[in-house]
Amino acid sequence: MASDSGHDDAQYLAGSTVRVAILRALDRKPRRPASLTDAVDATRTTVQRILAGFRERRWVVKRDGAYHVTPTGERVHDAYENLLSEIDRADRFGRFAAGLERAGAEFPAEGLETGELTAATDRDPLAALDRLVELIRTIRGSDVRAVSPIVTTQYNEAAAAALDAGAEIELIIDREVLETSITEFGPATDRALSDEGATVYVSPDPIEYGLFRYDDVACVVSYDGHNNPRCVFESTDRTVVRWADERFEALSETAAPLSAVVQEPSASRE
The missing domain is CATH 3.30.870.10 (Endonuclease Chain A)
Known part of the structure; x- marks a missing residue:
């Protein structure tokens, strides 16, 4: 069973499209805050605040002025992307099944x-x-x-x-x-x-x-x-x-x- 902290962290990430965009950008390659600001179309203050939240959760580390995703951050990123894929799959298959059920196709x-x-x-x-x-x-x-x-x-x-x-x-x-x-x-x-x-x-x-x-x-x-x-x-x-x-x-x-x-x-x- 997932811990309360795990639920809170998932809610934290899913609660902002900018947080998701930053984690995706960092998963592709290390970036400096200025580069992230341009990549995700957010203010420098917002980027710095999100990076601080990621560091607190040990999702990223800072080395030589750039932020790198940690193994924990990679797992969080991959799990979140898989969840989105499963939700999309469930939605599409649900619509397919609903159409056949409406037609009485069994x-x-x-x-x-x-x-x-x-x-x-x-x-x-x-x-x-x-x-x-x-x-x-x-x-x-x-x-x-x-x-x-x-x-x-x-x-x-x-x-x-x-x-x-x-x-x-x-x-x-x-x-x-x-x-x-x-x-x-x-x-x-x-x-x-x-x-x-x-x-x-x-x-x-x-x-x-x-x-x-x-x-x-x-x-x-x-x-x-x-x-x-x-x-x-x-x-x-x-x-x-x-x-x-x-x-x-x-x-x-x-x-x-x-x-x-x-x-x-x-x-x-x-």
């Missing part, structure tokens, strides 16, 4: 520890979409099984490139996606009907998450309430792969071939 919780996650951020809102398109484009001659709650130009172009490269694609969509495909992406719909490498099924129920299976890889995509892809989770873990295959089979049991559905009046082109 994703195995133990599978979260087995893969890599690409998550959209405010700085890069298209990160998840770009990663999924990249994966589809790189398929060469593989059998692909996919489920998608949306249709986009990027998806269609990537799928066309995969088909041209010899991939065999089985895709499950829902009726809303079908209607969008017919009205907005006619040529892609025509190819889905005529290309022997493409087999498309239409689910009678709304689909709220995505799957992408090829070789020994399972990719799971979670979406926000506006059907924007937010997270792409990639794993080769058997539990995740088996779950993805079972979900695909369950959806395909109630889905109908695209050719049968487009003949219905509700799916006719206007």
